[in-house]
Amino acid sequence: MTELVEHQKLFIGGELVDPLGKDVIEVVSPHTEEVVGRVPHAVPADVDRAVAAARRAFDDGPWPRMTLDERIEVVTRIKDAFTARHEEFARLISAQNGTPYTSSIMVQSLAAMMVWDSALTTARNFTYEERRDGVLGKLLVRREPVGVVAAVVPWNVPQFTAAAKLAPALLAGCPVILKVSPETPLDGYLLAEVAAEAGLPEGVLSVIPADREVSEYLVGHPGVDKVSFTGSVAAGKRVMEVCSRNLTRVTLELGGKSAAIVLPDADAGTAVQGIVPFAWMINGQACVAQTRILVPRSRYDEFAEAFAAAASGLKVGDPLDPTTELGPLVAKRQQQRSLDYIRIGQEEGAKVLAGGGRPAGLDKGWYVEPTLFGDVDNSMRIAREEIFGPVICLLPYGDEAEAVKIANDSEYGLSGSVWTADVERGIDVARQVRTGTYSVNTFSLDMLGPFGGYKNSGLGREFGPEGYGEYFEHKMIHLPSGYEG
DSSP states (O other): SSEEEOOOEETTTEEEESSSOEEEEEEEEEOOSSSEEEEEEEOOOHHHHHHHHHHHHHTTTSSGGGGGHHHHHHHHHHHHHHHHHHHHHHHHHHHOOOHHHHHIIOOOOOOIHHHHHHHHHHHHHHHOOOEOOOOOSEEEEEEEEEOOOOOOOOOSSSHHHHHHHHHHHHTOOOOOOEOOOOTTTTTHHHHHHHHHHOOOOOTTTEEOOOHHHHHHHHTOOOOOOOOEESSSSHHHHHHHHHHHTTTEEEEEEEOOEEEEEEESSSOOHHEEEEEHHHHHHGGGTTTTTEEEEEEEEGGHHHHHHHHHHHHHHHHHHHHHSTTBBBOOOOOOHHHHHHHHHHHHHHTOOOEEEEESSTTTTSSSSSSSOOOOESSSOSHHHHHHHOSSSSSEEEEESSSSSHHHHHHSSSSSSSSSSOOOSSSSHHHHHHHHHHOOOOSSSSSSOTTTTTOEETTTTTSSSSSSHHHHGGGGGEEEEETTTOOOO
């Protein structure tokens, strides 16, 4: 994308309207460092308008009063329109955050399509009302839409996370104010266009580009009933604190420092081939990335050589080049953060096995080499803190019990994997690791199952009936004695 993409209006309540502020967000290419887009920066008064529109839509509008089938029809049109333009979404996101285009097709677009599709399946099969035998008589238990939803999404997977919040909220009957990141607002406008064409009623969707200050105003708004947030632990704690003022329901999907455990019986080629794409995915800017690779001490040299070779072989460059495997980081601050952690790792005594600096020949753009540290101890900062860049740690362990102990010795608990010739043994390891999502001999997020974290990795779940249920309140109705209707 070379031409400048500009939007002068905000999408509030289903309409493009003039912003009430004068500030502008400039979107900068992480590859060229040039401005590639401009959008209005929403102000608190714009948030007030969006919340008021959503409030009217929920309290008096048709959306929550439609039948499920009617809502499914509209959401299906959104999914189909997204599918038809998925390449446009992928290219737009790559231009904003540096995801390699071939990866963007899968991670940014196809994965989002799967979220929309899976949410539709979940909604069709969900139990909205049921009869129970209570201690004192018959009960009717209902699940009713929670109300106005504020959905705050990050810049690394903007459409995947938007779908994770929008699809279930809309299907539940909830209007949504989608707060998009200032690094990646352009695809939010494309989503707004798709949703408007699908026939969402007035007030049901607003898309707000803004910074943290306006985000805080949104999540603390008394007109919001539910907040769904994806981002850093620090920001998540602040969101929870602000939501507590109004006892606003909140779901948090936060950071990770996930461990891939390679058991002694694992095939080296299979493990390396399976782990590498998900260690450096989205240029290392993924909360679920397998950033700690645990290998048996008895085979450490073998695995160190294999993972270092794989890391060194990743092609770094222009994210819109279809042969690129690792692109630039989203912003200069992220580049500097990764370079700082590389310095810290060396000071801590870890050994750089691959990478370790800026790639040769890429003086422009926010690039960092795919970097692998060896001889890492789990007490080091590079093993404990979420770097959110292409910096991966290789940690040796003695026996299986020590591997599980190292994996669990973290303030995070979001993802992870185990690699072994014995699947049952792998399942046993999976049961012991305290993390919300785990894979055996693969890496996967299945959108029909629950996704979320233990410990500092979050609160609540997304996807599947567990995630869909986050957008409902539960009501118990006591039925009179003898009633059999």
